[in-house]
Structure formats: C-alpha cells, structure tokens
Amino acid sequence: MEKYIESIFGELKELTQEGKVADYIPALGNANPNNLGIGIYDNNGNYFSFGDDEVKFTIQSISKPLVLLLALIELGEEAVFDKVGMEPTGDPFNSIIRLETFDKRKPLNPLINAGAISVVSLINGKDNIERIEKILNFIRLLADNENINVDTSVFLSEKVTGDRNRSMIYFLKSIGNINGNVDEILDLYFMQCAIKANCRDLARIGLVLANRGYDPVRQEQIIPKRPVQIINAMMTTCGMYDESGEFAVKVGIPAKSGVGGGILCAVPRQYGIGVYGPSLDKKGNSIAGFKLLEALSNAFDLSIF
Ligand code: GLN
Numbered sequence: 001m002e003k004y005i006e007s008i009f010g011e012l013k014e015l016t017q018e019g020k021v022a023d024y025i026p027a028l029g030n031a032n033p034n035n036l037g038i039g040i041y042d043n044n045g046n047y048f049s050f051g052d053d054e055v056k057f058t059i060q061s062i063s064k065p066l067v068l069l070l071a072l073i074e075l076g077e078e079a080v081f082d083k084v085g086m087e088p089t090g091d092p093f094n095s096i097i098r099l100e101t102f103d104k105r106k107p108l109n110p111l112i113n114a115g116a117i118s119v120v121s122l123i124n125g126k127d128n129i130e131r132i133e134k135i136l137n138f139i140r141l142l143a144d145n146e147n148i149n150v151d152t153s154v155f156l157s158e159k160v161t162g163d164r165n166r167s168m169i170y171f172l173k174s175i176g177n178i179n180g181n182v183d184e185i186l187d188l189y190f191m192q193c194a195i196k197a198n199c200r201d202l203a204r205i206g207l208v209l210a211n212r213g214y215d216p217v218r219q220e221q222i223i224p225k226r227p228v229q230i231i232n233a234m235m236t237t238c239g240m241y242d243e244s245g246e247f248a249v250k251v252g253i254p255a256k257s258g259v260g261g262g263i264l265c266a267v268p269r270q271y272g273i274g275v276y277g278p279s280l281d282k283k284g285n286s287i288a289g290f291k292l293l294e295a296l297s298n299a300f301d302l303s304i305f
Contacts, residue, residue, distance in 0.1 A: 002048050004299055005038065005292075009050050012036065012292050019279040019287040022259040027157035031057065031261060031278035036288045039199035041207040041272040045217040053199035057276055058154045060258030061093060062202065063135075063192040064116040065231040065239070070138045071122050072227035082106075083122065083177060084115040086234070093241045093284060094164050099171055106177055111238040111256070114168045120192060121178040121185045128184055132191045141222060142208050143201040144215070155194035162190060193258075202264040202274025209254070209266035232266060236304070243283045243290075250294045252303025257285045265293065267302050 016034045023029035037052035059066075071080050085108045089098060094113045107114035125131035132150065140148045158165075169186050172178045178185060208215050209232060213223040232254040239256040240247040247255065253273075255265040261278030263286055265271075275293060277286035297303050 001040070001296070001300060005050050005296070008292075008295055009036075012288050012295070013051070015288040015291055016277055016279045019281050021261070021278045022280055022284065025154065025158045025161060025259070027151075027154045028058070028260060028278075033279040035261070035276060035278060036292070037199045037276040038289075038292060039203040039274045041203045041217075043207070043211070043216050043270055047200065047203065049199060052276060053274070055276060056196045056198050057262055057278065058151050058194045058258070058260040059197050059202075059262055059264075060193045060260040061111070061116070061241075062197075062256045062258040062260075062262050062264050063139075063195055064111045064119070065235055065256050066139055066142065066205070067116065067123065067135060067192055068110045068119050068234065069223070069227050069231050070135060071119050072230060073223060074124065075122055077226075077230065080110075080119065080122065083118045084108075084110045088238045088244055090242050090245075094168075096164070096168055096171065099168070099175075105175060107172070109234065109238045111234055112241075113165055114172060117165065117169050117185065117189050118172055118177055120189050121180055123188070128188050128191070131188055135188075135192055136195065139195060139197075139205070142205045143197065144204055144218065145201055148195060148197060148201065150191050151194045151196045155190050158190045158193065159187065162186070165189065197262070197274075199262075199274035199276050202262055202276075203272045204274075206264050206266045206272025206274060208272070209264075210268050210270060210272050232268075235266070240285055241283050243281075243285055247285075247290065248305070251290070251297045252305045253293065253297060254304070255293070257289075259284050261286050261289070263289045263293065268304060270302070
C-alpha cells in the first residue's frame with residue numbers, strides 16, 4: 001500500500017490546485033491549499049504516512065461523530081435520539097430548511113450542524129471549561145495523544161462570524177429541542193469544531209472506530225462497542241454531507257469530513273485513515289482527499305459494500 005500511495009501521490013497533489021480553502025470562518029482561510037497528507041494505521045498498529053501528515057488543522061465537523069459518541073456513552077441511545085434523528089438529508093451541512101418542514105421537534109441527524117448543536121447541548125458539566133475538558137479528554141483517549149487542544153483563534157473567528165449557526169440554535173430553542181443558554185452551547189460547539197489534530201491523530205481514532213472500540217495498539221477495549229457501531233453507521237450515511245451517497249458508491253468506507261480539510265476513515269477491522277487537504281469542493285469536502293481515498297479503496301478493495 002505504501003508503494004502504491006507513493007506512485008499516485010504526485011498526481012493527486014495536483015488536484016489541490018482545484019477547489020478552495022474554506023474562508024467563511026475567516027481563520028480557516030490561512031490554510032495552505034497545496035497541502036495534502038495521509039496517515040494510515042493498520043490493525044497490527046503499524047503507521048505509515050505521506051505528505052503533510054504532521055500539519056495540524058481544526059477538525060471542524062469531524063468533531064460531530066466524536067461528541068455524538070461521548071453523548072451516547074454518557075446518556076444512552078434513547079436520550080440522544082430523542083433530540084436528534086438518524087436520517088440523511090441530502091442538504092448542505094448548514095442548511096436550515098428541514099428544521100421546520102420535516103420533523104418539527106428535532107434535526108434530521110447528528111452530523112448536520114443543527115443536529116450536532118443539539119447533541120453537544122446534552123454534554124453535562126458545571127460550565128464550558130469542564131465540558132470542553134471532558135470532550136478534549138475523550139478525544140485524547142481515542143487518539144492516544146495528550147496533546148490535543150482547541151485552536152483559540154479559529155474558535156474566536158467562528159464565534160464572531162457564525163450567524164447561521166446562531167440562527168439555528170435560536171430556532172432549536174424555540175421548538176424546545178434544547179435547554180440552557182444558547183450562547184454557552186454555541187461556544188461549546190465552536191470549541192469542539194476548533195479542536196486541532198493531524199492525520200496521525202485521525203488515523204489513530206479511525207483505528208479504534210474500525211475495531212468497534214477496541215484498540216489493537218493498546219490491546220484493550222477503550223469504549224463500548226454499540227455506540228461505535230452507531231456512529232460508524234451515521235458516518236456511512238451522513239458523514240460526507242450531501243456527498244455521502246457519492247462517497248459511499250465511490251469509496252465505501254465509514255468516514256467523516258470537516259471544512260478544515262480533514263477526513264477521518266474507519267475501514268472495519270483493517271485500517272484507520274486520516275487525510276488532510278484543505279482545498280475543498282463545492283460541498284465542503286477535500287478534493288484531493290476524496291480522490292486519494294477513492295484510489296485507495298479501488299486498489300485495495302476497501303469498500304464495505
Ligand atoms: N464549524 C463549522 C460550521 O459549523 C463546521 C462545518 C463543517 O466542518 N462542515 O460551519
């Protein structure tokens with residue numbers, strides 16, 4: 001696999017010239033559009049990487065399945081899915097249209113912005129410091145890396161520009177979907193999105209998800225199996241925004257992307273993969289990252305279907 005990636009990497013790197021770095025969160029506009037990196041952990045715990053796999057970026061929407069996982073472990077399936085549905089939307093991640101038309105009580109799924117805001121509102125803690133510490137510690141546990149933190153400038157950049165998310169949370173409050181202080185919950189959501197990681201971290205988390213909560217490196221069950229199965233299913237159906245269907249057909253791996261340019265993949269019982277390429281397509285997914293995963297999936301028969 002290493003040789004194969006090496007042979008196609010140059011060609012794929014050219015694709016980073018297409019697309020655009022997200023700048024609706026102004027601080028994300030500082031990313032280098034030509035970056036492309038991949039990190040892969042296999043089930044024996046071997047790691048290999050190419051390109052810019054050490055570059056740190058904010059995980060953005062990749063935080064959504066991880067916070068969902070934490071909420072499922074803490075509160076259980078029933079409490080979480082009382083607040084959020086399980087169905088893909090086919091709409092952009094920040095769309096508000098179906099909040100009123102589909103189910104008048106809850107967002108369609110936990111991986112669109114509205115659903116993720118609803119899920120993070122469930123995380124208990126005496127204040128946001130305690131809540132974000134809990135989220136960070138959970139992600140540190142999954143990534144087996146103590147050095148995972150929030151990028152304050154990206155957090156603040158989204159906090160001052162995130163009016164669309166602000167409108168969403170007020171709507172959610174008006175329908176009784178969330179309790180609590182809207183500013184506080186939104187801050188927590190922006191903080192979870194601004195958590196920094198690199199390809200290696202995503203690959204490491206992916207490996208734990210690929211093994212339903214068992215970590216082949218530490219050789220122990222880190223988290224219970226059932227919540228992992230749930231988030232893997234959600235990633236398969238909703239993980240790549242309104243490109244999830246195309247990704248399922250062309251790549252066929254449970255995965256989650258973020259507008260920071262990252263993609264986390266869990267190839268069941270085989271690999272955890274982290275990709276970084278901040279130049280995005282129109283739907284918000286890494287252009288070169290998508291193609292790289294498609295090539296890998298085809299060459300090594302990684303599709304779960
Ligand atoms: N923080 C981003 C937002 O809410 C996350 C979106 C994403 O990665 N798709 O807009």
